[in-house]
Amino acid sequence: MAHFKKKQAGTKQEVPTSAMPDVVFMLLFFFMVTTVLREVTLKVKIDLTKATNIEKIEEKRLVSYIYMGPERLPNNRLGNDKVQIDDSIVDDIGAIRQLMYDKLLQEQRMIVSLRVDESSEFGLLTDVQEELKKAQTFRINYSTKSEATRN
Amino acid sequence: MLLKKRERESAEINGSSMADIAFLLLIFFLVTTTINVDTGIGMVLPPPLDPTEEPPPVRERNLMKILVNETGLIMMDEEPTPIDEVQNKLIEFIKNPEGNEELSISPQAAIVSLKTVRQTPYRIYIDMLDEVIGAYAFLRNEAANENFSRDYSQLNKEQKDIVDDIYPKKISIAEPDPE
Known part of the structure; x- marks a missing residue:
């Protein structure tokens, strides 16, 4: 009881922390808004x-991705080059046309970002590009990392 | 006495753990967030070619044919070229300051055709495309400095359009030959 009395009698020594949740919540909302949770699980290896x-793509909403690279197999082995759209591997190249056309209908200004593994062969890429042409999705972007300028 | 004290204590909700909860969520989102801006080389594909229709005629001198094989060896208009000379040759071809008979008539007419084989690794193809884009970036920057005394990246939309008209980016990605 004596202890209790002493606490009330003394002057307040704590730092007021009542605003801390507000600060933290503000940060939380920022990260919640910037987070993109629609990350797909890659079934192909992409370097x-x-x-x-x-150039940068500013409008991320417009981007739809096509992944190309060697397929990840169990036991860390890599298979043949495959095309992945959304969450699944597309074995039939001809099916890409319909898939991409459906996406184009939803967003007219769609940009297709091709994320291709550096060792993939050009042949597969050109097949996919032919399908994209037929699907009328002409705006593409070859996704690359940036390299320091040489000059 | 004891009862009264308890009532008084429970009148306020203890909000001290709120910060902990918020921190936990914050850390979760911090870890999962990837603020990666997608960067890359933007291109516009041509509409599919009607097989019955002949492609439009192009004068030989306006066309720069670049061939790349699967090991990264480059041929520019039938001439083997190391990769670090590609950009300079392209700039010379597009601008053609001396009015050379074999180079492009005007920057507007110049077409760069890039052709490779199916076995070419993507890395080599992108390296090659990068050189072509680089040549155009250099020329556009030069034109921007001449006309507006500013770098291309600092121009506004209308000024960019003017510069783009001086050096239109005409890059043709040829289909590889079927084997």
């Missing part, structure tokens, strides 16, 4: 190549 003359 992006580097390029110097690149």
Whole structure:
């Protein structure tokens, strides 16, 4: 009881922490808004190549991704080059046309970002590009990492 | 006496653990957030070619044919070229300051055709494309400095359009030959 009395009698020594939740919540909301949770699980291995003359895509909403690279197999082995759209591997290249066309209908200004493994062969890429042409999705972007400028 | 004291204590909700909860959520989102801006080389694909229709005629001198094989060796208009000379050659071809008969008539007419084989690794293809884009970036920057005394990246939309008209980016990605 004596202890209790003493606490009330003394002057307040604590730092007021009542505003801390507000601060933390503010940060929380910031990260919640910026987080993109629609990250797909990659079923293909992708190491992006580097390029110097690149540009940023500002409007992330418009971007839809196509992944290309060697398929990840169990036991850390890698298979043949495959195409992945959304969460699944597309074995039939001809099916890409319909998939991408459906996406284009939802967003007319769609940009297709091609995330291709650096060792993938150009042949597969050109097949996919042919399908994209037929699907009328002409705006593409070869996703690359940035490289320090040489000059 | 004891009863009264308890009532008084429970009148306020203890909010001290709120910060802990918020911190936990904050850390979760901090860890999961990836603020990666997507960067890359933007291109616009041409509409599919009608097989019955002949492609439009292009004069030979306006076309720069770049061939790349799967080991990264480059041919520019039938001439083997190391990769670090590609950009300079392209700039010379597009601008053609001396009016050379074999180079492009005007920057507007210049077309760069990039052709490779199916076995080419993506890395080599992008390196090559990067050089072509780099040549155009250099020329546009130069034109921007001449006309507006500013770098291309600092121009506004209308000024960029003017510069883009001086050096239109005409890059054709040729289909590889079927085997």
